Amino acid sequence: MSLGLILIASSGLFSIGLLAALSRRHAIFMLIGIELMLAAANLNFVAFWRFGPPSPNPHGALFAIFSIAIAAAEAAVGLALVIAVYRHYRTTSVDRMTQLKG
Amino acid sequence: MNPWLLAQFLWIIPAIPLAASLVVLSLKSSRRKTAAAIAIGGQVAALILSIAVFVSTLGAREYRAFFNFTWFTAGYDHIQFGWLLDPLTAVMLVMVTLVSLCIFVFSVGYMADDEKFTRFFAYLSFFTAAMLGVVVANSLLLLFVCWELVGLASYLLIGFWIEKPSAAAAAKKAFITTRIGDLGFFLATTLAALLIFCGAMGKSGQFPLHVWLPDAMEGPTPVSALIHAATMVAAGVFLVARTYPLFAFGSVHGVTPSLTVVVWIGVITALMASLVAVAQVDIKRILAYSTVSQLGLMMVSLGVGGVAAGIVHLLAHAFFKALLFLGSGSVIHGCHGEQDIRKMGGLRTIMPVTFFTYAIGMMALSGVPLFFCGAWSKEAVLDATHHWPVSNLPWVLMIMGVLLTAFYMTRQMIYVFFGQPRSASAGAHESPSVMLIPLIVLAGCTVIFSVVLSPAWPWLESYLTGDHATLRWGDLLTSTVFVSLILVGAGIAAAAVIYRRFGGAIDPLQRAAPIVFRFLEERMWIDELYERTVVRFAKILAGLSDWLDRNVWDGFVRLFAAAGQLTGILTRGFDERGINAGVDEATTGARGLGWSVGRLHSGKVQGYLGVVAIGALALLLLLAWLA
Numbered sequence: 221m222s223l224g225l226i227l228i229a230s231s232g233l234f235s236i237g238l239l240a241a242l243s244r245r246h247a248i249f250m251l252i253g254i255e256l257m258l259a260a261a262n263l264n265f266v267a268f269w270r271f272g273p274p275s276p277n278p279h280g281a282l283f284a285i286f287s288i289a290i291a292a293a294e295a296a297v298g299l300a301l302v303i304a305v306y307r308h309y310r311t312t313s314v315d316r317m318t319q320l321k322g
Numbered sequence: 323m324n325p326w327l328l329a330q331f332l333w334i335i336p337a338i339p340l341a342a343s344l345v346v347l348s349l350k351s352s353r354r355k356t357a358a359a360i361a362i363g364g365q366v367a368a369l370i371l372s373i374a375v376f377v378s379t380l381g382a383r384e385y386r387a388f389f390n391f392t393w394f395t396a397g398y399d400h401i402q403f404g405w406l407l408d409p410l411t412a413v414m415l416v417m418v419t420l421v422s423l424c425i426f427v428f429s430v431g432y433m434a435d436d437e438k439f440t441r442f443f444a445y446l447s448f449f450t451a452a453m454l455g456v457v458v459a460n461s462l463l464l465l466f467v468c469w470e471l472v473g474l475a476s477y478l479l480i481g482f483w484i485e486k487p488s489a490a491a492a493a494k495k496a497f498i499t500t501r502i503g504d505l506g507f508f509l510a511t512t513l514a515a516l517l518i519f520c521g522a523m524g525k526s527g528q529f530p531l532h533v534w535l536p537d538a539m540e541g542p543t544p545v546s547a548l549i550h551a552a553t554m555v556a557a558g559v560f561l562v563a564r565t566y567p568l569f570a571f572g573s574v575h576g577v578t579p580s581l582t583v584v585v586w587i588g589v590i591t592a593l594m595a596s597l598v599a600v601a602q603v604d605i606k607r608i609l610a611y612s613t614v615s616q617l618g619l620m621m622v623s624l625g626v627g628g629v630a631a632g633i634v635h636l637l638a639h640a641f642f643k644a645l646l647f648l649g650s651g652s653v654i655h656g657c658h659g660e661q662d663i664r665k666m667g668g669l670r671t672i673m674p675v676t677f678f679t680y681a682i683g684m685m686a687l688s689g690v691p692l693f694f695c696g697a698w699s700k701e702a703v704l705d706a707t708h709h710w711p712v713s714n715l716p717w718v719l720m721i722m723g724v725l726l727t728a729f730y731m732t733r734q735m736i737y738v739f740f741g742q743p744r745s746a747s748a749g750a751h752e753s754p755s756v757m758l759i760p761l762i763v764l765a766g767c768t769v770i771f772s773v774v775l776s777p778a779w780p781w782l783e784s785y786l787t788g789d790h791a792t793l794r795w796g797d798l799l800t801s802t803v804f805v806s807l808i809l810v811g812a813g814i815a816a817a818a819v820i821y822r823r824f825g826g827a828i829d830p831l832q833r834a835a836p837i838v839f840r841f842l843e844e845r846m847w848i849d850e851l852y853e854r855t856v857v858r859f860a861k862i863l864a865g866l867s868d869w870l871d872r873n874v875w876d877g878f879v880r881l882f883a884a885a886g887q888l889t890g891i892l893t894r895g896f897d898e899r900g901i902n903a904g905v906d907e908a909t910t911g912a913r914g915l916g917w918s919v920g921r922l923h924s925g926k927v928q929g930y931l932g933v934v935a936i937g938a939l940a941l942l943l944l945l946a947w948l949a
Contacts, residue, residue: 242932250928318925 728813
């Protein structure tokens with residue numbers, strides 16, 4: 221177990237999340253991609269905390285916990301937005317949602 | 323009054339008829355009375371001023387007052403215009419205005435039926451203005467300007483009845499023939515005197531430029547009276563008198579080459595015209611040739627040195643010739659437009675006033691002494707001719723001229739006024755008083771003039787030459803008086819005898835010598851000669867000029883036009899294909915560019931996110947590369 225390995229894993233996870241956000245048409249799938257990217261960032265934090273200088277402070281883990289909480293809140297907001305937009309556009313395909321005015 | 327003071331305001335006298343002419347021109351042709359009133363009023367004003375000028379200069383001795391002003395300066399040259407007041411000017415002013423006034427009044431009746439009545443008076447006023455301008459001009463340049471205006475007025479008036487082709491042709495003939503003379507006038511700087519005389523020849527109808535004058539009779543009779551008897555044709559004689567120092571330069575006993583030329587041309591003219599007049603049958607043409615003959619006589623007088631005599635004869639001639647023309651106009655009017663004397667006769671009882679005044683004019687012209695002014699002036703002319711050192715021939719030929727004058731005038735009188743009434747006289751009537759009064763006035767002037775001009779008291783001659791005048795009764799009966807009495811008597815008697823039993827059929831002269839009569843009747847075929855030579859030559863030249871103008875000069879013009887067109891075509895091509903296409907390409911490119919860039923704003927979130935990702939990646943690589 222080394223830092224490099226975990227970083228590779230987290231960058232891989234980030235790329236997958238980015239790919240999902242960029243290439244899926246369904247709005248909720250875009251949200252999933254964004255969650256994945258957040259998870260990758262969290263993993264980075266924990267990895268650098270675990271393999272960094274020994275310290276009694278759990279700053280890495282703490283940051284990850286805050287990040288998860290915020291991610292949850294943001295996911296809720298995101299879902300609410302998707303539902304509101306769906307009510308207007310009657311579709312979840314982000315290809316169709318091109319006009320702000322509608 | 324000081325002549326110098328008067329000279330300043332001399333321009334007013336020609337200006338008044340000119341103003342009248344302009345006003346009349348602007349009137350409608352229905353306002354005849356107004357037009358006639360304005361024209362006649364202008365003449366009356368000019369006459370009063372002329373008489374005032376003349377009277378006020380009687381006291382002064384040997385004056386020659388002038389008033390010059392600088393018209394414009396070109397470098398050191400000052401071009402001056404001005405008016406001249408000397409005895410010659412004063413008498414000419416009175417003569418021109420007085421005779422013109424009578425003719426204006428006469429025209430009221432004569433032209434009453436003409437629809438262009440107002441325009442006639444405008445032209446008449448313009449003519450008098452120009453003639454007075456000739457009289458008062460101080461410089462040859464101003465004189466020449468007014469000279470040309472007189473020629474223009476003559477052209478307009480001769481061709482007044484423009485619907486008659488003969489009138490239009492005669493007007494052209496007059497203008498062009500006098501123009502030939504005017505060309506000479508203008509070249510006066512080189513052959514000064516002779517070429518001035520050339521102009522005088524054209525204007526005064528001397529041989530060989532006399533041909534326009536008889537044809538000018540096509541114009542209305544008042545025009546003939548004014549222009550071609552009294553005033554305009556006198557301008558040539560006036561010009562020679564005015565420039566006399568130029569002619570007499572370097573004279574030996576009063577003889578110079580220029581003056582000799584003047585004398586011989588005058589002699590030929592006088593004799594030739596009198597001969598032709600014997601065989602004419604148009605009442606006005608007889609008078610026209612008589613005018614040509616008398617003008618020749620005046621030129622002879624000036625040439626031999628009798629300048630005062632010649633001018634006195636000019637003044638007298640103006641009055642009685644105008645009287646004769648107006649009288650003939652009255653006859654024509656009374657005979658309803660007939661001008662052939664063979665169709666008239668016996669008008670003595672039908673038109674008594676006309677007959678009486680015409681008789682006075684005829685006796686003045688023939689030279690019946692004592693009561694008729696033409697006699698005295700003719701005496702003086704013959705006297706001067708007699709004393710010419712070069713030759714006696716002019717004197718002899720002028721005596722023959724006097725004889726012929728008496729002869730043809732008596733012939734005309736018998737044809738028109740005596741004998742049985744023929745076709746035109748049948749329905750004839752006397753003219754209205756508006757036409758008769760000027761006749762009476764002129765007849766009166768003729769008689770009064772004879773008193774003024776009698777050699778017993780050479781008042782007018784002294785006035786013109788500046789000498790003293792003494793009353794000498796003895797001069798009334800000199801040898802020349804007797805000689806001329808005999809001549810005039812012989813002429814009148816000969817005509818009376820030849821025509822005493824004239825019935826109006828064939829002229830006795832024609833029966834006696836038909837070939838000679840034909841030669842004279844056809845005016846010695848001079849017009850035909852000119853037609854074949856000069857006119858034909860002019861036509862050839864005109865044709866050549868026309869060809870040149872049409873093909874060569876027009877060719878150049880067309881060339882320039884084509885060049886301009888070519889430039890236009892090239893510019894248009896460049897504009898359409900070059901500039902327009904360029905602009906089109908630019909706009910298409912701009913639109914394409916705009917569309918390409920616009921695609922970035924698709925509204926799709928995933929697109930924006932993609933760009934952000936790529937940008938972040940680029941930054942990352944940049945950081946890695948820099949570190």
